[in-house]
Amino acid sequence: MKKSRSKDILSQRKIDLYEKNSEIIKFWRRNPVIACEQILGIKLLDAQKYILQESWTKPYVLWCCSRNFGKSFLGAIFMILKFLLFENQQIYIISSVGSQSQETFMKIEKIAKQRIESTKSLKDIFRTEVVTSPANQDGFTHNPASFHTMSYNGSEIFTLNGNPDNNRSKRATLVFFDEAGFSSDEIVLISEAFATQDSNFATSTDEGFNLDTQRKKNPTQLIYASSASDIDTIFFKRYKEFSKKMFLGDTRYFVADIPCDIPLSPLMDGEVHPPLLKKEQVENAMKGNREKANREYYNRFTTDGGDTQVFKRGVLVRNSIHQLPELFNLTNRDKFVLAFDPARSYDNSICSVMKVIYDSNIGWMGEIVNVVSMIDVEKKKRTPMKTPDQIKYFKNMLLNYNGKAPDYENILSVMFDSGSGGGGISAFADNLLDDWVDDNGMLHKGLIDLNHEEYKGYDNKYPNAVNKLRLISPKKYKKQMVEELKELLELDLIKFTKEYDGKGFVNIAVDSEKEKNIKEHHLTIEEEIALANMDLMKEETVAIHRIKSSNNNYSYELPKDKENKIGDDRFYTLLMLAHYLYELRRESITTKQSVNIDWSTAPQCVSSVTF
Template sequence: MAYRKVKRLLSDRKRKICELDAESIAYYRRNPCIACEDLLGIRLIDSQKYILQESWNKPHVLWCCSRNFGKSFLGAVFMILKTILYENQAIYIVSSVGNQSKETFSKIEEIVLRIGKTAASIDSLQDIVEKETVKSTNNKTGFQHNPESFHVSFYNGSEIFTLNGKPDNNRSRRATLVFFDEAAFSSDELIAVCEAFATQNTEFKTSTDDMFNPETEKRKCPTQLVYASSQDDMSKMFYKHYKNFAKHMLAGDRDYFVADMICDCAITTYMNGKPYTPLLTKDKVEAAMKANPDKARREYYNQPTRDGGVNQIVKWGTIRRNESFYLPQLHFEPNTRIALAFDPARTTDNSILSAMRITNDPNWGYMGDIVNCINFVDAASKKGYKLDSNRQLGKIRENLLLYNGLANDYDNLDVLLLDQGAGGGGTSTYADGLLNDWTDKDGRKHRGLIDKEHDIYKGYDEIYPNAVNKLRLLSPKKYRTQMVEEFIELIDLGVIKFPYEYKQEFISMAKQIDEENQQMESYQLSIEEIIALQSIDIMKNEITAIYKYENAEKTTRTYALSKEKENDPNFHDDRFYTIIMLAHYLYKLRRGQTVQSTPQEKFDYNSAPSCVSNIDF
């Protein structure tokens, strides 16, 4: 009897190789920490290994980690391993701003291509993943940098994308993994929209075969939602997930994992059970605690801030909503308008000069960006006293020149607002001191400043004819309540903006190369920019520490620091006072803008025809 010879698709040798490959992949899928060392050439510290192993196949994962713990780096490792060990993965990186998600994507690129700062700290990086990226003649690396979304794809069908922080642009997508970077600072709407990407059950499968039984199919890796951040405030979705996930985890639900790593885990590190070089030094934490305790407790000890109820005039959620990405402005820039506000002090309080950049938005009208905040402290004073009034006047004049540029005196400045309260000597010391002409360090003479509208200086334009009328004195007793309420209205409208919180001296910025590509560049903040950002962060703390107090009849109301902060000798409200002065000026600009109506074009009806018709009479 003759038998037909069957042609083998695989030789025994090739079949053996495929079986070994399958066994290796299955082994690495069970042991991601070993895969990290063998496939990527990265050895993690013990606490990072614990997080990676426990988060590997959990549908709901939350990493609440201190600053400098390496959240974004660990997230990059996590996503790379997912893409190469599982086929057809669709991974999205989401953050409150596009640059943050692109920075995390850049860490993935640096690990895969073995370039940049990330690769410089790891000597043993492998090239295995680099060979798995899909390349083309126009793209030699496989990493695409389209301004709308960075993207990389792999030969096994897996892909990684970045998304910006606009919820309306991030709908109707499907993902196997969504990684929320700095999730505590993302809006609740953005998180809710992007969580819907991973609602599809990966176990769902169908077939026309009558013998098909989905219950006998192999289990697949579930869709995952990973939230990575330090804490912010208790009203944010991140903190709500933190509580909810922790309850499920403690109850024994294997679908949930929460890691809470405070700064001690980054200061005292271990690798393979032995002490290792720390990720963070204790002196940085102590310095942060001295500079801004509330912020340091959030970022280093994972202690979220609690809003103070109905009497707190501005919630942290409002502050976060009004933050946007821009750098401090320390000097004149073309096509900008600057308003300055100064609250003087000498001994107990802070002496603060704040700057607001005023822009005219076609949709929102006049808006104000807080671009600088300076404390005139005497560095040589052991008790923290401020500079003497002569040197403070000199600093004010220096900043007037910096923001004015090369134009004629004060042409590029809108106004200098000054608290005339007796405590800081606003009128007698500073307003009087600014009347006279003065000479700068280069020997050039400049004009003085005067408030011609104030009762004290009526008729002084004849005594000081050269002084420019761009100084405005504001009485705290007369205008404080009005200014606070104007500030509350403007910040609720979203027309007063703040830069994002200061986190590190290096920030990543997307630079446009051409119409289709961007390149991430690292920008090092100057010392002056860092000081400005840190001082603005303290300003945000002061804003959220102000409460409304009413008498029993509710006929009068005042605004002051909370009782807790009022008893703290290191806490002040001077930065808050400068921003409400700036808000008062912005409010006047906007009020003038809304009063003005667009004049309608007049039409001479005498020349109009008496009848309009297509019929020729």
Template sequence: MCGKKMTVTHNTTLAAVFLMTKMLLIPDYQVYISTNSAAQSIEVFKKLEDIALQRIPSFASANDLFAGEVVKSANSETGFIHNPAGHTMKLYNNSGLTTLSTNLNAIRGKRGSVLYDECAWQTEEQMAATEHFADLDSSFALSTSKIKYIRPKTMPLQLLYASSAGDVEYPYYSKYVMFSKKMLMGDPNYFVCDLNAHAIKNYSSVNGVLIESHLTDESIKKAMEDDPDSAERELFNRFRKGGGENAVVSMESLIRNSDLRLPLLCNDTGKKKFILCYDPARNFDGSVLSVWQLIEDKSIGYYLQLENVISMVDPGTSKKTPLPMPAQLDIIKDTMIAYNGARAAEWENIELYIDAGAGGGGISAVADQLMADWTDRHGNKHRGVIDPDHKQYETARKTYVDAMPIVHLINPKGFKALMYSDLEKVVKLNLMKFTEYDGKDHITVELPNGEFQEAKLSQEEQMALAQINLLKNEMSYMCRYESAGGGISYDLVRDKRNTMHDDRSYTAAMAAYALTTKRRKDLLTKPKEKKSVPVFNFRAPNIKK
């Protein structure tokens, strides 16, 4: 691999081994790792560290050659320094590696080569702040004495982009296209390597001898079935084209409001507040329940944090149709109990929003069944719940007087446009927070003291994070259409309407509507702060008559 500017799609491990080799062979080779988050940069650093310290069992022939060249100190026995401000290591030949934070103002002005890992979603501003690291001529040397010999040229600084495919609107795509053209034209400063799933599965080798790949036909097929859009990008490096200019929510907004954190599968304190949004279906559509934590901030007021998304799919069906409604009702009840929390009054911590469209059965199959008191699987009795305002329950409210008024039935015909309009606004205002997930069985989370730690994920946590990714993906394909008469409608982008559902994004729109309602009530009911007005004391004038 050669050239000053290179793109590799999309093997990060290959990039780690490549950098280790260059740092060993080339003195004074400084490399910086740039990603979408500090935690992601540190994960790349730890991948290199694990290879060097022989912690990866699948790398059976790895040796300690690189680890022996790392400079040790009294504070670090291995030489791999885990500083919250930036993980770093240095070799005896003065080569080194440093992770970068996402604070652009704090990282400007450095000089060295840059590895952009999973950079398909980096913005123009992010890349511009770090690409200038490689502007310096590494062979430049200044001396006051006469040069008595010719100095050998040093390795030029390089920019290495390693990522799966992203969106055509982001700069990584334009670089991928431009670098490919430059390489094909014979420019030695550019190199592009496109490694898709078939290349890795069929042509993985050691010293020219084919080896068994870690990818299988079954795993590729399953990925395509579970999330075709993601599999196209992650496995086959096919760039996507989202909603474009008409998109309700841009990928940039979603990325800006996503962070690495564990999903919350229950109300762990019994004091947190949650909004549950349910879009029911039985036959032709998806049935989804999303769970949002309602958080009040002193500066910005209420905002939502997505904690879980439950897709009620019957795994026994070939076309992944929804579960029978009684089974869906059981899941809703279990979720209500989990997120209301232990040692909390009945339903004091949750509100339930249900789509009341005629086709989904939200009223007859769900809301009607929740009005009466019921007993859970552990024998505990719970009060029923009811919509306090819906006209269909005008007489039922007199019968089920003990039912808690926490249900909100939403008519999609009258509210869909309003809900998606609210969704567009609250995401732009950074009032909806999401998780970031790369499909692994662990994530790197930031601790309160600023350090980072690897957290193993349970099966339930992996499922929640994967479903949140699907919700974000659906949101990015929702578009705003304006008719000739001035009417506004919302739907999936045209080329996705036959291959993708919008149920997850619809629950996000319901949540945005709920948040907007909460913020409006909070604004109207909160007492206005009395602002002190400066009073100037003047002595009464003496007026002569």
């Protein structure tokens, strides 16, 4: 009688097939660049191939790369290959804010779904290896707490945000720090602990178990990817530490320093390839914000100002969030404060806008939503607008931020630098007293500061003017106002936009009931200019130093080496806005009033704030 073949016994054909598959996988594990082309269908530039190959088995890796080199894209490829080629990988994407790590996750998802426009040969192998279900048909979940995907070999990819309380007691085989130069030391140090356990550690109660005979596993890895930051950040410390180790021949460390020269003249298979970056983009960045451009394109870390530097960059980075500038009142209910630093001859007039928000847990806080530099764009040298044009432009801003409400109902205060140099009183405040007519023929009330000595008793002369103008001299009260701004920033009560990378679009988070998605928003020219000016505001702020004089007094000024390289007008408007917020918070505490969140009562709530 013929015996039936057991289902547990493999045929020779299947054994041969499995052995060949095993050989192919082992080959891909040794050659990630080839795996990238054959599995994903992605052709890399020569510099990217070098970084991928050299980083593949190193436990400690750092990429300091110019903007537009594609470090996040390369990081996505690195994580995908680890995810596919090695079983039971636990991969975490860490960033200072959740939206940044989620943006990198979305690059991984786009590769899976073959949605990268610049890569025409993407394959679907990656997508077929992702675990799906009837409830999640593509295998990618977007839970606001953490984006996640899993492969059939047990590997997983997670995102984590910059909240240290959410980043504890986890174990990882790979931690990818995206924009590590702008993450706080606490976030990085906590997340580094994810990969402290040796991947080859194992125990067993079996008598014949021998750890030395076990198959060696891929080492746990820490990868730090970012453009350059300050020298007081942990990213720079790791950059310096890892570089020294690599130069001394320690094969566990690898550092790639890629300035803009490489994306400007990239090579593919040794041949010249179209650039990733336009030369004009670098030149324009150097003209607009030299300090920032040196960091982002030439990898020149900003020197720390030491003990005399008043505002550390890390504090401003911590208070920078993914948000779009607001050029008008989006809801017709939001409340704004405008601060104006006038100029007539040399500097440009600056008008900065802060949205004032009440939070039930922390009280009053502010968001810097726009910074406008009033230059004459028709002139080659970009000189200031003429004073009448500046006043007209400013009045239009008042209408935009007031929305459809009655005159100045949504404008909590209009603050002007009253210093004589810019003509804050004679050239500007005097011209805001009278009623005026807008471009649509609508009549609007004027503005007056009845608390200022210049206009005391003018309420009878200008009875229709609204008392929401505040004339103040930041230079006269600079010490007090700097301390107020410093306190507010340390308490995380003033928010800024994230640094703009000049790509023409930003990724913003779109929330639904159960998921969060990242949407690409293409910027208008006005939004790009606003983002650039808000970046300049932050640069001016971190440039301020506490300078001691010979008589033991001190002042807050730009250091001598930056006096002619960077301005301080945007910083002065920030001081005024912070001063308003500080006084608003103090009044809400001293008057012991319960704050009604209904914005319709907000102007009465703050009407007694004086400066």
